[in-house]
Amino acid sequence: MNQIAIICVDDDASILDSLEIELHKIVKSETDLTTFEQLSNLTHDEYLIEMVDNGEECLELCQELLANGDEIALVISDCIMPQMRGDELLKQVHTLSPNTLTIMLTGQAEFEALGNAIRYAKLYRYISKPWEFEDFKLTVTEALHSYHQEQKLIAFYANLEEKIAQRTQELQQKNTALLKLDQERKEFLAIAAHDLKNPLSAIQGLADLIIGDYDTLAKSEVTEMVNMILISSKQMFEIVNNLLEVNLIESENMKVSLQELDILPILQVLVNRYVVPAQAKNITLNFKPKPESYYTLADVYLIQRVFDNLLSNAVKYSPFDKTIYIRLTQLANTVRCEIQDEGPGLSEADQNKLFGKFSRLTPAPTGQENSTGLGLFIVKKLVEAMKGKVWCESQLGKGSSFIVEFIGNSETRA
Ligand SMILES: Nc1ncnc2c1ncn2[C@@H]1O[C@H](COP(=O)(O)OP(=O)(O)OP(=O)(O)O)[C@@H](O)[C@H]1O
Numbered sequence: 485m486n487q488i489a490i491i492c493v494d495d496d497a498s499i500l501d502s503l504e505i506e507l508h509k510i511v512k513s514e515t516d517l518t519t520f521e522q523l524s525n526l527t528h529d530e531y532l533i534e535m536v537d538n539g540e541e542c543l544e545l546c547q548e549l550l551a552n553g554d555e556i557a558l559v560i561s562d563c564i565m566p567q568m569r570g571d572e573l574l575k576q577v578h579t580l581s582p583n584t585l586t587i588m589l590t591g592q593a594e595f596e597a598l599g600n601a602i603r604y605a606k607l608y609r610y611i612s613k614p615w616e617f618e619d620f621k622l623t624v625t626e627a628l629h630s631y632h633q634e635q636k637l638i639a640f641y642a643n644l645e646e647k648i649a650q651r652t653q654e655l656q657q658k659n660t661a662l663l664k665l666d667q668e669r670k671e672f673l674a675i676a677a678h679d680l681k682n683p684l685s686a687i688q689g690l691a692d693l694i695i696g697d698y699d700t701l702a703k704s705e706v707t708e709m710v711n712m713i714l715i716s717s718k719q720m721f722e723i724v725n726n727l728l729e730v731n732l733i734e735s736e737n738m739k740v741s742l743q744e745l746d747i748l749p750i751l752q753v754l755v756n757r758y759v760v761p762a763q764a765k766n767i768t769l770n771f772k773p774k775p776e777s778y779y780t781l782a783d784v785y786l787i788q789r790v791f792d793n794l795l796s797n798a799v800k801y802s803p804f805d806k807t808i809y810i811r812l813t814q815l816a817n818t819v820r821c822e823i824q825d826e827g828p829g830l831s832e833a834d835q836n837k838l839f840g841k842f843s844r845l846t847p848a849p850t851g852q853e854n855s856t857g858l859g860l861f862i863v864k865k866l867v868e869a870m871k872g873k874v875w876c877e878s879q880l881g882k883g884s885s886f887i888v889e890f891i892g893n894s895e896t897r898a
């Protein structure tokens with residue numbers, strides 16, 4: 485720990501001796517010790533009492549102490565000395581260490597020096613020679629008291645400033661984040677409104693047609709229009725669902741409950757669900773997993789949403805008459821699921837935009853399916869929420885593979 489110095493300067497050795505004795509007495513005295521300790525949390529050992537007999541030496545000592553990281557609480561100096569006078573010395577001490585308190589020992593008629601010291605050296609008190617010990621003690625004790633209080637205030641303000649700077653920075657960061665969020669919300673709303681407008685105007689147009697021409701329309705025509713209304717409303721429903729899901733993910737209120745589960749039956753159910761849409765395009769779903777358990781830690785609802793999105797894409801972007809391969813592999817610490825298609829594949833530029841929000845890329849649906857560009861964004865967030873990984877391997881014109889890895893639960897398997 486760094487020390488707190490009290491320096492005395494006098495060319496008279498006998499005065500220096502008595503100053504030294506009295507200062508040690510003051511610092512060590514029981515009653516004052518309590519005051520010092522309360523003020524500075526210091527014990528008397530941590531006070532450094534130094535005696536020097538001229539101004540130059542005092543300045544050198546001050547520089548040395550400051551360089552060492554010590555503090556100089558008090559400099560008590562004689563006024564008239566052969567080389568440097570006391571008022572000049574205290575002025576220079578004040579320049580070196582502005583928080584140091586200074587006390588001058590004066591004889592009679594040294595008013596000019598006192599005035600200088602008050603003006604230029606932040607003179608705390610002067611003591612007339614010869615002094616009474618009790619007076620000296622009171623002055624020194626009060627000086628130290630005052631010094632420690634000022635140090636505490638300085639530390640308090642420094643800490644306050646640091647806290648204010650920190651809070652200001654935090655507020656600025658929050659403000660930037662809020663502005664970004666606000667911008668995203670605006671974009672989100674604009675795209676959502678745009679996407680909802682098409683099916684909505686289709687529904688409105690068809691309903692108008694039915695009402696206007698009801699008497700002249702054939703029953704089959706009405707049925708066809710109602711079917712189209714159903715398709716459009718289903719589209720809107722999907723969009724709204726996706727938007728709500730994104731909103732839930734971004735609000736960070738999504739509940740994730742990881743539990744050990746076997747992926748195989750879950751995946752099988754979803755693959756079965758896509759048999760009919762795939763058949764409509766004469767697409768074969770090739771899923772021949774080894775009949776074993778594929779245990780992992782995952783959330784049963786979220787994992788279904790992940791596979792649903794990936795299978796939906798494979799069917800949606802595959803041309804007619806192709807095959808989609810679904811593979812499940814148990815690796816050392818993970819369970820891997822791969823959905824590979826023979827579709828158009830993705831360029832490198834498109835691959836860089838995959839998993840972004842509203843990223844409808846070059847490949848377009850091959851059977852007039854709906855596309856909001858949110859599915860893979862949702863997939864990535866859900867997989868990450870389950871501490872898994874998802875990525876795409878693809879070459880333009882050579883199909884795409886979407887791979888998901890979930891953390892395995894090998895202990896459960898054993
Ligand atoms: N298997 C795939 N093959 C080729 N392109 C794909 C494939 N999967 C996704 N894409 C491309 O990536 C884009 C983003 O896919 P994503 O699933 O996020 O949205 P989407 O399918 O357009 O809409 P939805 O929100 O209904 O899923 C798609 O628009 C498509 O261009």
Ligand SMILES: [Mg+2]
Nearest residue numbers: 793797859860
């Ligand atoms: Mg999709």
